[in-house]
Amino acid sequence: MQLLKKIGISLLGLVILLAFGSLFISSTLKVERSIEVGVPADAAFEQVNTLRNWEQWSPWHKIDPQMILTYSGPDGGPGSSYNWFSKHSDVGDGGFRIISTQPYKTIDAEMQFGPDNKATTHYAFDQTANGTRITWSMESEMGMNPIDKYFGIMFLDKYVGADFERGLNNMKQILEAKSVIQDDPHAGHGH
Numbered sequence: 305m306q307l308l309k310k311i312g313i314s315l316l317g318l319v320i321l322l323a324f325g326s327l328f329i330s331s332t333l334k335v336e337r338s339i340e341v342g343v344p345a346d347a348a349f350e351q352v353n354t355l356r357n358w359e360q361w362s363p364w365h366k367i368d369p370q371m372i373l374t375y376s377g378p379d380g381g382p383g384s385s386y387n388w389f390s391k392h393s394d395v396g397d398g399g400f401r402i403i404s405t406q407p408y409k410t411i412d413a414e415m416q417f418g419p420d421n422k423a424t425t426h427y428a429f430d431q432t433a434n435g436t437r438i439t440w441s442m443e444s445e446m447g448m449n450p451i452d453k454y455f456g457i458m459f460l461d462k463y464v465g466a467d468f469e470r471g472l473n474n475m476k477q478i479l480e481a482k483s484v485i486q487d488d489p490h491a492g493h494g495h
Contacts, residue, residue: 335461336441337468343479345408345429348436351475352411352427353402354380361474363467368392381405400425415442438475440468 341348351357355375359365371390377383385401399416411427423444430437442464 333461334441334443335464335468336439337465337472338437338439339469339472339476340432340435340437341476341479342435343483345431345436347479347483348438348475349408349411349429350380351479352438353405355384355386355400355402358386361471361478363470363474364388364390364395366470366474368395371395377401438472440472442468 351361356379359373365371368390371388371392373386373388375384375386377385380402382402382404385399387397387399388395389397396418398418400413402411402413404410404412409429413425413427415423415425417423421444423442425440425442428437428439428441430439
């Protein structure tokens, strides 16, 4: 009986320690990934700004090609949006809406995952000597729940970051392939 009491007290102490420790963890978590692509900033910007392009490079579209997409507003820029509906557990339902843009520089948007999870996303396009550095970042509010905070720290960057990397690599392949075709004067002429 003494052993059970010690185990119980130790577990209670651990729970209290973890709850107290979570007070020092920011409730806002950020995920960020970058890639350099060999195209000008305007081409990279338009690939993200035109929402129908996402079907070609988004990591989540590749997970569930059967997802249902509905678009509203303009084709791109502030006010353009789309919603997705998926039976795949790694995709689920959600929405994306562009809030503001600075042409060829930045895009700010909001994402909704399911009924309760919101995030803000930011895309930056910085001209480099060899093309453009695209930076994709997301901030998500985890609230004050200690479990949510620890879950966010342990898994958000790892899994969402991996999705961002896949998406950026997909985008790089598409943009650079388009650039090669546009630069080839014989492309599409049977030569």
